Amino acid sequence: MIYREAGDFKTTYQADSQTFPLRLDRLGYYALLAVAFLVIPFVVSDYWATSVLVPFLIYAIAALGLNILVGYGGQVSLGTGGFMAVGAYATYKLTTAFPDVSILVHVIVSGLITALVGMLFGLPSLRIKGFYLAVATLAAQFFLIWLFNKVPWFYNYSASGQITMPERTVLGQIVTGPATPAWVKYIVCLTFAVSLAWLARNLTRGTVGRKWMAIRDMDIAAEIIGVNPLQAKISAFAVSSFFVGIAGSLFFAVYLGAAEVGESFGINKSFLVLFMVIIGGLGSIFGSFAGAAFLVLLPVFLKNVLVGGFGWPTDLAAHIELMIVGALIVFFLIVEPHGLAQLWRLTKEKLRLWPFPH
């Protein structure tokens, strides 16, 4: 009875198709945004901002991107790490070549460049499906990592082979480089995450989203009712890669500050983001955030309990973490293939009736 929809009538189709049809949801959402923008920056500790919130927001963007491809478009990709690397290296090359252009522009352009690369590697999806495609995207992953490793132009011929983010400012405030305050990193990532989530929501509720989902659910029928498979699949790859590219760009420029491609964007990153999508919920925007939060918090939690609490060695805790993550993936696929997002929906259904059983 706490959570209810009775009495919430819609009189226009516009009102009926809004993101949060229920007033209660809408208010909750605005309250959350207000806290995230107006309260957290002033109270958060540096540790929480840089080690938890910033990676959470960046991974949420990457998970959103991958979710568009896998959850809405039905095309599996194991190349997320490679595409994040494209975003990171694009930002590095752009900002060192054009230091006077705003870093925000560079981040967005990096996303666009990644979108182009994503479209290129998405072309085979027209001929091959399912896990054949998944394996094919491994080609993107391994090739891109190799490329950034072996072609010195990409890392400006630096001796270490690393890329390091120079200091950049937005409106006079330092936003990248070692001198950046933690709360600024947080605000930059939050702004991107919220705007991109809004874009993703718009895309998935309209024509484009329906095309993607039609292809996902039954590609042959989709084509017969008039969906151009080329256009639908390639646009899914492009939009997905745009998001992933921005995530990679922020991951390098704001979070890491310096990166070595194999270490920061290797195949494990691809799996990590895929796991976020599965645990959070395929085909759910909320799920992308939930999955990212879960897998960013889990190691922090385990480390605090196992290492901090029980005094276990760090490597043992890391191995246990692998087991737990693996087991959780299997568990979620068996029990709730729609992930945390579905659990949240079910909880809301329960709350609607609470305290009555029916």
Next chain:
Amino acid sequence: MNEHMTTADFEPYTTADGRRIGGVMMDLRNITLRFGGVTAIKDISFDIREGEIRAIIGPNGAGKSSMLNVISGFYVPQEGEVWFRGKRRPALRPYQVARLGIARTFQNIALFDGMTVLDNIMTGRLTMMKSGLVSQALWWGPAQREEIEHREKVERIIDFLEIQNLRKTPVGRLPYGLKKRVELARALAAEPSLLLLDEPMAGMNVEEKEDMSRFILDVNDEFGTTIALIEHDMGVVMDLSDRVVVMDYGRKIGDGTPSEVRNNQAVIDAYLGVAHD
């Protein structure tokens, strides 16, 4: 010009129940379709006229569904020509055929199970929705207006097929009969000039069949939609259709009005299982 198309065929006429039948809309000429060594359709010709209900019947494996797949562009025949509205149709991809105004339903329901009823029906209008990726992403005025405009059209079809209460239900949860109805709604949403129905009443009970027959007749009557359908229930076929094509083993063995076909010896043999000599 094929011999089966006499000039008399072209003249528009009005049926007993007052529906107007026009000239030839789709003309299939000497279609042959093979899969490897198997010939699914062998040298079949027939036409479909504006505004009529055209049935394709025949025993299992006669090649009826393959024929429908040729019309909707899913299979490209090895031989023969497809003429549509007086022009020869080149080999098109299925989505291009859809854009010509040809919509269909499927024998084994092909709905998008992960989407709601409303979204499924909205997919029927995809060919008409024009707003681009960027405008969608920003949910600008035009994108929003377009969405609502098409939503209104879809709501009319939802009313017409009496599924108002199911709008937000995921299609995967619906029972069989309703799924068939949603599939029809999706095809109608495309406002097709030619509607192809592949066994629209398969697996339905008498009551559901009656409902579906009524919808088919209403669609034809109210929207003037030309309909080609495959159906096994002879009673339904004879009641609904203006003309019937009979297929057996990939060949055409009969073509004409229901009463002509009923008295055709080859058709009777095929249905009663007289041995082919």
Next chain:
Amino acid sequence: MEQLLYASEIVVNGLMTGVMYALVALGFVLIYKASGVFNYAQGVMALFAAMTLVGIQQGQVPFAHLINALTGTHVSHFGWNVPAVLAIALTAVVMVLLAIAIQKLVLQHLVGQEPIILFMATIGLAYFLEGLGDVMWGADVKTLDVGLPQGISDAAEALTARLTGYGFFIDRLDIWAAVIATALVAALVAFSQYTKQGRAMRAVADDHQAALSVGISLRFIWIMVWSIAGFVALVAGIMWGTKSGVQFSLSLIALKALPVLMLGGFTSIPGAIVGGLIIGVGEKLFEYFVGPMIGGATETWFAYVLALGFLVFRPQGLFGERIIERV
């Protein structure tokens, strides 16, 4: 002439590597055919098998790390060494137990799910097994030695020197690997063609429902197939482990089996072998001729890009059957 001979030496060595790839790919094909599961964890299974083998052989206490952390003790080894043959047999038993556990805990609950869900479940399984291997036996790089001969084969060098005037360098281990792999494939083919269980396995591969309806126990077949795949993983683990040490990268080498399968088709045993050989030879030749021009280390991606390019033109692979799409 010298150049040509050197190239053919590369081809021969590529073939040997290809045999190893084929060996891992074989495990994928077996499981895929019988259960429709595309088992991403096959590579990690090979790693796990190799780790277990080393652990048993050297008398390591399983979970020593964890036990020490929980109880404050300092156990590590039992203090005995197990003979190689016995250790291999015990490891095979462990792999069967693993197969039973996977069937009971994972597959049984995912019957009827879409292939892609099953695939992702095996990725989870791979992570779990990797963690389990590390917790059981420790994550350090281990040397594996079950008495297989290693080093350059003098006989092969002498023979080729006499025939062509140029002595080929071929590792004796590679020759053994080729022999063992061939024997393994022959045994598997014989098993699936001539035994009752083999026939049941093929029936299940063809159609789960139909196999069930004639009284074949799916559970038994799946456990059997995963056990066989576990055994194949063990053999692959022994070969790779002997060659380059037992460490995490072993499971990445096993990933190469994926492009091998894309070339050969997921359902064909000959395809797995031919695909393995093509990739083994192809990547060695590419690295030799093109690698130096573009920076080297092309082996990391060549196989995938080759498979990708190939698939675009022939989606069903070399030996796969063309599927007629229906609606």
